[in-house]
Amino acid sequence: MQNVVTYLMIFFTALIMQGQTDSEVNTAAQPTKYQQGMRKAFQLWQENKSWEAANVFERIAVAEPDNWLPPYYVAQINVINSFTEKDGTKLKAQLDKAQDFINDATAISKENPDLLVLQAQLYTAWIVYDGQQYGMTYSAKASELYSKALALAPDNPRIILAKAEWDMGGAKYFGQSVEPYCKDIQRAIDLFATFKPAGEFYPTYGEERAKQIQAESCN
Amino acid sequence: MKISVSAFLLFIFPSILLSQNLVSGTVLDNKGIPVLGANVYLEGTYDGSTSEENGKFSFETSETGTQTLTISYVSFEPFTLVDDVSKMKNLKITLREDVNSLETVTISAGSFSAGDNSKISVLKPLDIVTTASALGDFVGALQTLPGTTTVAEDGRLFVRGGDAGETQIFIDGIRVFTPYSPTTNNVPTRGRYSPFLFDGITFSTGGYSAEYGQALSSVLLLNTIDEPTQEKTDIGIMSVGGALGHTEKWDKSSLSINASYINLAPYTALLPDRNDWQKPFETASGEAVFRQKIGDGLLKLYGAFDTSDFELTQEDINQPEGTRFKLNNQNFYTNASYTKMLENDWTFFGGGSYTFGKTKVGIDEANIKDIENSAHLKLKLKKRFSNRFKLNFGAEQFLTDFNEDYDEPNFAAQLGYNNNISAAFTEADIIFSRKFALKLGIRGEYSELFKEFTVSPRVSFAYKTGKSSQFSLAYGDFFQQPESEVLKFSNNLETQHTQHYIMNYQYSANNRIFRAEVYRKQYTNLVTYNDEFPDINTTFTNNGDGFAQGLDLFWRDNETLKNIDYWVSYSYLDTERKYKNYPFEATPSFANTHNLSVVGKYWINDWKSQIGFSYQYGSGRTYTDLNKPGFLQDKTRDYNSVSLNWAYLLSQQKILYVSVNNVFAFKNVNGYQYANAPDVNGNFARRELLPAADQFFFVGFFWTISDDGKDNQLDNL
Numbered sequence: 001m002q003n004v005v006t007y008l009m010i011f012f013t014a015l016i017m018q019g020q021t022d023s024e025v026n027t028a029a030q031p032t033k034y035q036q037g038m039r040k041a042f043q044l045w046q047e048n049k050s051w052e053a054a055n056v057f058e059r060i061a062v063a064e065p066d067n068w069l070p071p072y073y074v075a076q077i078n079v080i081n082s083f084t085e086k087d088g089t090k091l092k093a094q095l096d097k098a099q100d101f102i103n104d105a106t107a108i109s110k111e112n113p114d115l116l117v118l119q120a121q122l123y124t125a126w127i128v129y130d131g132q133q134y135g136m137t138y139s140a141k142a143s144e145l146y147s148k149a150l151a152l153a154p155d156n157p158r159i160i161l162a163k164a165e166w167d168m169g170g171a172k173y174f175g176q177s178v179e180p181y182c183k184d185i186q187r188a189i190d191l192f193a194t195f196k197p198a199g200e201f202y203p204t205y206g207e208e209r210a211k212q213i214q215a216e217s218c219n
Numbered sequence: 220m221k222i223s224v225s226a227f228l229l230f231i232f233p234s235i236l237l238s239q240n241l242v243s244g245t246v247l248d249n250k251g252i253p254v255l256g257a258n259v260y261l262e263g264t265y266d267g268s269t270s271e272e273n274g275k276f277s278f279e280t281s282e283t284g285t286q287t288l289t290i291s292y293v294s295f296e297p298f299t300l301v302d303d304v305s306k307m308k309n310l311k312i313t314l315r316e317d318v319n320s321l322e323t324v325t326i327s328a329g330s331f332s333a334g335d336n337s338k339i340s341v342l343k344p345l346d347i348v349t350t351a352s353a354l355g356d357f358v359g360a361l362q363t364l365p366g367t368t369t370v371a372e373d374g375r376l377f378v379r380g381g382d383a384g385e386t387q388i389f390i391d392g393i394r395v396f397t398p399y400s401p402t403t404n405n406v407p408t409r410g411r412y413s414p415f416l417f418d419g420i421t422f423s424t425g426g427y428s429a430e431y432g433q434a435l436s437s438v439l440l441l442n443t444i445d446e447p448t449q450e451k452t453d454i455g456i457m458s459v460g461g462a463l464g465h466t467e468k469w470d471k472s473s474l475s476i477n478a479s480y481i482n483l484a485p486y487t488a489l490l491p492d493r494n495d496w497q498k499p500f501e502t503a504s505g506e507a508v509f510r511q512k513i514g515d516g517l518l519k520l521y522g523a524f525d526t527s528d529f530e531l532t533q534e535d536i537n538q539p540e541g542t543r544f545k546l547n548n549q550n551f552y553t554n555a556s557y558t559k560m561l562e563n564d565w566t567f568f569g570g571g572s573y574t575f576g577k578t579k580v581g582i583d584e585a586n587i588k589d590i591e592n593s594a595h596l597k598l599k600l601k602k603r604f605s606n607r608f609k610l611n612f613g614a615e616q617f618l619t620d621f622n623e624d625y626d627e628p629n630f631a632a633q634l635g636y637n638n639n640i641s642a643a644f645t646e647a648d649i650i651f652s653r654k655f656a657l658k659l660g661i662r663g664e665y666s667e668l669f670k671e672f673t674v675s676p677r678v679s680f681a682y683k684t685g686k687s688s689q690f691s692l693a694y695g696d697f698f699q700q701p702e703s704e705v706l707k708f709s710n711n712l713e714t715q716h717t718q719h720y721i722m723n724y725q726y727s728a729n730n731r732i733f734r735a736e737v738y739r740k741q742y743t744n745l746v747t748y749n750d751e752f753p754d755i756n757t758t759f760t761n762n763g764d765g766f767a768q769g770l771d772l773f774w775r776d777n778e779t780l781k782n783i784d785y786w787v788s789y790s791y792l793d794t795e796r797k798y799k800n801y802p803f804e805a806t807p808s809f810a811n812t813h814n815l816s817v818v819g820k821y822w823i824n825d826w827k828s829q830i831g832f833s834y835q836y837g838s839g840r841t842y843t844d845l846n847k848p849g850f851l852q853d854k855t856r857d858y859n860s861v862s863l864n865w866a867y868l869l870s871q872q873k874i875l876y877v878s879v880n881n882v883f884a885f886k887n888v889n890g891y892q893y894a895n896a897p898d899v900n901g902n903f904a905r906r907e908l909l910p911a912a913d914q915f916f917f918v919g920f921f922w923t924i925s926d927d928g929k930d931n932q933l934d935n936l
Binding site: 036037055059130170 | 256319
C-alpha cells in the first residue's frame with residue numbers, strides 16, 4: 001500500500017523560504033524590537049541556518065503572545081525540515097513541536113487559511129514518512145484542509161497553488177490528466193502579480209513555485 | 220518617543236551600557252553530552268541565543284532583576300530557571316529527556332496495537348481489511364497474530380488455550396455483550412461490527428489493564444473514529460449482497476451511517492455446499508455513529524441493529540435424515556460515551572451500553588427462545604500529574620437479565636438469571652525514564668449473584684535494552700463468571716480465575732518488528748458438570764483447573780523487499796484443562812500445538828493493484844476416538860489454507876475486489892462425530908466434520924463519492 005500514497009510526495013522542499021525578507025523594508029522610523037527580531041530570523045533562514053531562525057521565532061513567539069506569525073514560522077521550519085528527516089524519532093519530535101506551535105497560532109488566529117495549509121503540510125510529512133501507516137487517514141484530512149482553506153480565501157494565490165499542487169499529485173499518480181489544474185496554476189500566477197501580503201512579515205512565498213510547476217507540468 | 224528617550228538616557232548615562240548583563244553557560248543532555256542548537260532565552264524578552272557545538276551559549280541582556288531563563292530543545296523537557304539575571308553566569312544545565320517521545324519504552328507485554336494512535340503498531344489500519352484470509356472481518360485479521368488458535372469452523376477468537384468466551388470485546392471502553400453473529404455448526408461466524416467505523420484496535424492476549432474485567436484470556440478494544448475526515452457516500456455491490464454508507468459533517472457534529480444486506484441464496488444456488496439449506500443465510504444490519512463536540516468534551520453515540528435468519532439440514536451420523544436447524548436472531552446494541560478535559564490535566568470519561576438480543580433456535584422438534592438484556596455503565600477519571608506520572612481510576616456496573624423458553628413436544632422449561640457485577644479499579648502509569656516504565660493496577664469486583672468479592676492485582680513493567688529493543692514483564696489475576704449456558708441452570712457457583720505470567724521481548728526499527736513472548740497461564744475454579752450437555756438436573760461445581768503455556772513469535776518486514784509487506788506469526792501452545800464434563804485434565808479440542816500464519820501484500824504500481832496472500836497452518840486438534848480407550852486422546856490431521864485476494868483501483872474512487880479462500884482446496888477436517896451406539900462388530904462409526912464448503916469466492920465493487928474525489932474504500936476491504 002505504501003505506494004498508493006507516495007503520490008502524495010509533495011515536491012515542495014525549500015521553496016518557502018524565498019522572498020520573505022524583501023517585504024516592505026521602507027519604514028523610515030526606528031525598527032521595533034519585533035521588527036528587528038523578525039528580520040534577524042529571516043536573515044538566518046536565508047543563510048540556511050533554519051534551526052537558529054526557528055529559535056529566534058520561538059523567542060519572539062513567547063514574547064509576543066498575541067501574534068500568530070512567530071509560532072507559524074516555528075512550525076513551518078519544523079515541518080519543512082521533516083520532509084527530509086528519515087529518523088522516525090526525530091521526525092516525531094519535530095512534528096510534535098510543529099503541531100504545538102500550530103495549535104498556539106490557531107488559538108490566536110482562527111480560520112486562518114495559511115495555518116490550515118501548514119497543518120495539511122504537516123500531515124503530508126507524516127504520509128511521506130510512512131504512507132501505509134498514515135496515508136489513509138491523513139490524506140483525507142489534508143484534502144479537507146485544502147478545501148476549507150480555499151473556501152476561506154478563494155482569491156489567495158498561495159492557497160490556490162497549494163490546493164492545485166496537492167490535487168495534481170493525486171491525478172498524476174492515477175495517470176489522469178493534470179490539465180484541469182493548470183488553469184488554477186495560471187490563475188495563481190496572475191494573482192501573485194498583484195498580491196499584497198496583509199502585513200509585514202506575512203507569508204509571501206509561492207510565486208516562483210507556481211511558475212516552476214507550470215513549466216514542468218503544464219503546456 | 221520611547222526610543223528617543225532611551226537614546227537620550229544612553230547619551231548621558233553611558234554606564235547603562237555597562238550594566239548589560241551577560242548570561243552564559245553550557246547545555247548538556249542527560250548523558251552529559253553537549254547539546255548543539257538548544258534555544259536559550261529570557262522568557263518574554265527578545266534576548267537569547269542558540270547553544271553551540273560544545274553546548275556553550277552566551278548573550279547580553281539589558282534586563283535586570285528576577286527573570287525566567289528558558290532552554291528548549293526538541294525531544295527534551297523545557298528547562299526553566301528563575302533567578303536574578305546577574306547570577307545567570309557560567310550555568311551548567313542538564314536537560315531532562317522528554318518521555319513523550321518515540322524512544323520511550325512502552326509496556327508491550329501481551330498487547331498488539333493496530334492503528335495510528337499507538338507508538339508501535341503491529342497491524343496498520345489497512346491490514347484489518349486487506350488481509351487475504353480475513354474477508355473484511357477484523358476478527359479474521361487478528362487471527363493472523365500469534366497467540367490465536369486456528370479454529371476455522373468457529374470464526375471467533377481463541378487465545379492462548381482459552382475458549383472463545385474468555386475474550387471480551389469493548390467499543391470505546393464499553394463492553395459488547397454479544398459481539399458475534401450467531402451461527403450453526405461448521406459455519407464460521409463474523410464480528411458484527413464494520414471495521415470502517417473504528418480507527419484504533421488494541422488486541423491484548425494477556426496481562427491487560429485493570430480497567431478491564433470479566434475476561435479470563437483476552438480483551439479486544441475498539442475505538443470509534445472521533446471525527447470523520449470528510450463527507451462521503453460509500454456504495455458496495457458484492458457477490459453476496461450490498462452495502463451503503465454515508466457520512467455527514469456539521470460544524471461541531473457528524474453522523475456516519477452504514478447499512479448492509481447479505482444473502483447467500485444466489486451463492487449457494489451456484490456453488491452448493493455440504494449443507495442442505497432450506498433458507499440460506501440472510502442478514503440485514505445497520506450501524507450509526509453520531510459525534511457531538513460540546514466545548515472541550517466529545518459525546519459519541521453508537522447504535523447497531525442486525526437481524527439474521529436461516530434454516531438448514533445438516534448431516535448427522537445418528538439421524539439418517541439429518542438435523543434440522545433454524546435460527547432467527549435480532550440484536551440491538553447502543554453505546555454512549557462522553558469524554559471531557561477538565562482543569563489541571565484531569566480527564567473525565569462516562570459511558571454506558573445497552574444490548575438487547577433475541578434468538579430463536581429450532582433444532583429438530585425443540586424450540587428455544589433466548590432473550591438477553593444487558594447493560595454496562597462506567598465512570599472513569601484520569602489525572603496527568605506530569606508526563607511521567609498518570610493516574611486512572613473508575614467504577615463500573617454490569618447488568619444482565621437472561622431468559623430462556625425451552626419447548627419440545629413432551630417437555631417445556633423456563634430458565635433464566637440476573638447477573639449484576641459491580642467493579643472499581645485504579646491504575647498508575649509511572650515512567651521513570653525513557654528506559655524504564657511501570658504500570659500498577661488493582662481491580663475489585665463484587666458479584667451479586669454469587670455474593671462474592673474478588674481482587675485482581677495487575678502489574679507490568681518495561682525496560683529498554685537498546686535503541687530499538689525492549690523487554691517487558693507482566694503479571695495479573697483475572698476473574699470471569701461462567702457463561703449463560705451454565706448460569707441459566709445454576710448460580711450456586713464461584714467465579715472462574717486465571718493468573719497470567721508474561722515475558723516479552725520486542726525489537727522495532729526501520730519498518731521491521733520482531734516480538735517474542737513466553738507465557739504461563741494458570742486456571743483455577745473452572746466450572747465442571749456431570750452430563751454431556753448440561754440441563755436442569757445437572758450438578759455443577761468449581762472443581763476444574765488447568766494451565767496453558769507457550770511461545771509466540773511475530774515478525775513483520777516492510778523494508779527488505781520492494782513493494783512487499785509481509786508478516787509471519789508462529790505460536791507454540793501447551794495446554795491442558797479439566798472443565799465442563801472432562802473426566803480429567805486434557806487438551807481441549809479448540810487448542811493445538813503449532814499455529815503458523817504468513818501474510819503478504821504486494822503492490823503492483825503499474826497495475827494499480829494490490830495482491831494479497833495468506834497462509835494459515837494449524838497442527839491437528841484433539842478429539843475423542845470412541846473405539847480406543849481414553850478421552851481427547853487423538854488428533855485430527857493438520858489444517859492448511861492458502862487465500863489470495865486482488866484489489867484493483869479502477870480509478871481513485873472505484874475499486875474492484877476479488878478474493879478466494881483456500882485456493883488449493885485443502886480438505887480440512889475439524890473433528891469427528893461418532894455414532895451414539897456401536898455397530899454389530901462393536902465399532903463406533905464416525906463421520907468427518909467438514910467445513911460447509913472448502914473454498915469461498917468473493918467479488919465486490921466499491922465506489923466512493925466524496926467532494927474531493929479522492930477517498931476510496933480500500934480501508935473497507
